[in-house]
Structure formats: structure tokens, C-alpha cells
Amino acid sequence: MRLGVIGDDFTGSTDIAGFLVANGLRTVQLNDVPDDALQVDADAVVISLKTRSCPPQQAIEESLAALRWLQARGCPQFFFKYCSTFDSTPKGNIGPVTDALLEALGEDFTVICPVLPVNGRTIYNGYLFVNGVPLHESGMRHHPVTPMTDSNIMRVMEAQSKGRAGNVPSTVMDQGPEAVRAALAKLRESGVRYAVLDALNDAHLVTMGQAVAGMRLVTGGSGLADGMACAWTDLHGDAARAAEGGRPAPGRAVVLSGSCSQMTNAQVAAYREAAPSLAVDVARCLEDAGYAAELAEWVKAQPQGGLAPLVYATMPPDALKTVQARFGAAESSEAVERTFGALARLLEAAGFGQFIVAGGETSGIVTQSLGIKGFAIGPQIAPGVPWVRAVGKPLSLALKSGNFGQERFFFQAQEMAAGAA
Numbered sequence: 001m002r003l004g005v006i007g008d009d010f011t012g013s014t015d016i017a018g019f020l021v022a023n024g025l026r027t028v029q030l031n032d033v034p035d036d037a038l039q040v041d042a043d044a045v046v047i048s049l050k051t052r053s054c055p056p057q058q059a060i061e062e063s064l065a066a067l068r069w070l071q072a073r074g075c076p077q078f079f080f081k082y083c084s085t086f087d088s089t090p091k092g093n094i095g096p097v098t099d100a101l102l103e104a105l106g107e108d109f110t111v112i113c114p115v116l117p118v119n120g121r122t123i124y125n126g127y128l129f130v131n132g133v134p135l136h137e138s139g140m141r142h143h144p145v146t147p148m149t150d151s152n153i154m155r156v157m158e159a160q161s162k163g164r165a166g167n168v169p170s171t172v173m174d175q176g177p178e179a180v181r182a183a184l185a186k187l188r189e190s191g192v193r194y195a196v197l198d199a200l201n202d203a204h205l206v207t208m209g210q211a212v213a214g215m216r217l218v219t220g221g222s223g224l225a226d227g228m229a230c231a232w233t234d235l236h237g238d239a240a241r242a243a244e245g246g247r248p249a250p251g252r253a254v255v256l257s258g259s260c261s262q263m264t265n266a267q268v269a270a271y272r273e274a275a276p277s278l279a280v281d282v283a284r285c286l287e288d289a290g291y292a293a294e295l296a297e298w299v300k301a302q303p304q305g306g307l308a309p310l311v312y313a314t315m316p317p318d319a320l321k322t323v324q325a326r327f328g329a330a331e332s333s334e335a336v337e338r339t340f341g342a343l344a345r346l347l348e349a350a351g352f353g354q355f356i357v358a359g360g361e362t363s364g365i366v367t368q369s370l371g372i373k374g375f376a377i378g379p380q381i382a383p384g385v386p387w388v389r390a391v392g393k394p395l396s397l398a399l400k401s402g403n404f405g406q407e408r409f410f411f412q413a414q415e416m417a418a419g420a421a
């Protein structure tokens, strides 16, 4: 095993796993920390947790358990994967988990690099941009659980961690891996604990991938992993073959959307025009124990053979604010998640085989509710969103980060599945 990844949510984990597979690496994704007895034979293992917005202590304990599991299998390098929009609050969990992993490994320095240029996530002078817009001006300022109101990643990191942050600017990235290694050494000597790496394009990813080769712990988004995997030419196999096990299997499909991101709002709007759709009533998620069953009946009653029915809690920022003011942000988001979890279980029991899910937390609850222990990673529908096949169950899933994909994503996922059948 060359790389062990600890992912803080499920879409984030299939994202990074998808890029490793696209580089031809044999990659296994395990959901939650597996039993000690499990043996895997792979170039990379991704352990997906649901630790992005749980209490920090829980995130630390679960991440350390994942680290211990990987260490016990001789893994030489570890990657803490979080969101390319740095989803966190002043309490964490990126800072506390990074600190805990550093301490457990006896290290005092790492890189912070939430980038994915192909999806418009770039860093310039330590400021994170989403499609050219500073993070705090992007749709992320309205996120239901982790609203991002500062684009300066050094400042955001320092607010939730134990050390100082510095920056390796893009002008140094332009000079190649040696220059980046020298800049990292200088930052470390000056007492910096976290080096925020600029990246504006894929060439920067390749440079940083080479520069961090000797670091025991790296942290960031899937762009950094893409750069690292590019450098491991000895592991590059046939990418199509690496994705074979995750190709979508035939089955009745449903789309479940629990993300309120700008992109998911656009995707839901486009899909509703053509497909049967039903909006989730948040009040009933909170109060009505029979609501998930009613949603399941609606899904089952939709015609088969056409576009998959869509159930969505997705709403624009103003409507979401009203809901949160009425019911509480945590209460409403938990109730919505519970409802999607119960709905997924009922649909599985009714024979549904393909789940297209939008939203990281939502994907986490759906995957956990379906009792899925791991995935074989398939071909990417859009950058960072592969089809995946559950291990030990006849289920295929597309777990979409709220922000990823283009407007026609829900159509494209089904078109790819039809092509694979």
C-alpha cells in the first residue's frame, strides 16, 4: 500500500478515490474503520468517515482509529482528505484532526491544500477561490452546516488549530518541486506548522505532488492526490481496468438530493423540468414518523423505464434561512438526513439498485443506512464523482459533492449507467 486516505465525508472520499483510480492505481474504499481482520491488496486505501461536522473529539477519535488501522498494514504515507471548499467552523474539524494526526505520527509539519483546479478550486497567496470567486463570496457562505465566511486559508486554519500557518505562493510552484521543497523547509524552520500550498492549474498539482513525496502526512483536496498519483508512474496501470469493478450495474434508479449548494439547486431545477420530482417537507421530517414510508410509496409509484424519480430537500438560501429560523439549523438538517436514510432503506427493500445522491452528509447517511461497508470505484461521471459499486450488495451509487458536476449531472449519471448496461 502506497497511500492511506482518511476522508472526512463520503462524497469527498469517492472524489479522491476516483482520481486515484483514474491514474490507474488499484484503490479500495472502506466506509468507516474496518475490522482488524480485514486484509486488502491495493495501492491505495480510502477510509471514509462522517467526521466533517460531528463534535471535534469524535472526529479525532475516529480519524486516529483509521490511522491506526492503516499503520497496522504498513502504510507509509497518509492523506487527510477534506473538502476543496475547506468546510469547517472555528471549532474544526480540519484543524483538530490535522493536529491529532500530526501528534500520533510524531510529526510537526504538514501541507494544507484544498484545491481541485478542474472544478474551479484554486488557491492564490493562500486565498481560496471557487470558480474565480473568493470562497467567502461563493455559495459556500450560505452552507447549512459549515458556512464559509473567510477565504484566507491560513487564518481559517490558525483559528481552529494549535500552530501557525504559512504560504507557498504560486510563483514558487512555477519554479518546480525543488523550489517548493526549499520553501517548505524554510517555513518549517521558521516555526510554521501548516504550509498552505497555492495551486492555479494542473501543472502546479504535479509539482506539489513531487514536492510532498517524502511527507508522512499530507492534507487537502483531491487535486493534491491527483498530483501525487501522477508522480507514481511505477503504479500506473490501465485506468479503464482499474475502474471496471465499479461500473454501474443495472437496477431501478432514484435520485436523492439533500444538498442546498448553488450547483445542486441548478441541477435540481434542470432535472425537475423533465423527471418526476417531489420536494421534502422539513416539518414532516421533524414530526412525522411515517413520512419516509410515504415518500417511498411515491417513488415506487413512478413510471419505470424513464428518468429516475427525484426526492429533494434542496432549496435556495432564502428559503433555507426561513426553515432554519423556524426549526433550528442542526435540528432541521438532522431530521432531513434521518428521512433520507430511512427512505434509502425502504427503497433498497423495494428492489431499487441505483442511488444517485447529492450532498456529502446526505451521501454519508444514505451509505451508512444501507449498511454498505465499502465500494469498488468506477468511471467518473464528472470530475470527482465516480459511479461506485457496493461491496457485498447489488447496489450502485453516484455520491455527488453538493458543488460538483454541471447542470445536467443527474441525466449524465443515468446516461452513463445505461451505456454500461
Ligand SMILES: Nc1ncnc2c1ncn2[C@@H]1O[C@H](COP(=O)(O)OP(=O)(O)O)[C@@H](O)[C@H]1O
Residues within 6 Å of the ligand: 144, 145, 258, 259, 260, 261, 282, 313, 314, 315, 320, 323, 324, 332, 333, 334, 336, 337, 358, 359, 360, 361, 362, 363, 400, 401, 402, 403
Ligand atoms: N431544506 C432543508 N432544510 C434544512 N436542512 C437541510 C435542507 N436540505 C438539506 N439540508 C441539510 O443540509 C446539509 C447539506 O449538507 P450536504 O449533504 O453535505 O450537502 P453539501 O454537499 O452541499 O455540503 C445536510 O445536513 C442536509 O440534511
Ligand SMILES: O=C(O)[C@@H](O)C(=O)COP(=O)(O)O
Residues within 6 Å of the ligand: 009, 011, 012, 013, 015, 016, 082, 083, 084, 085, 221, 222, 359, 360, 361, 384, 400, 401, 402, 403
Ligand atoms: O473536495 C471536495 O470538494 C469534495 O470532494 C468534497 O469533499 C465534497 O463534500 P460535499 O460538498 O459536502 O459533498
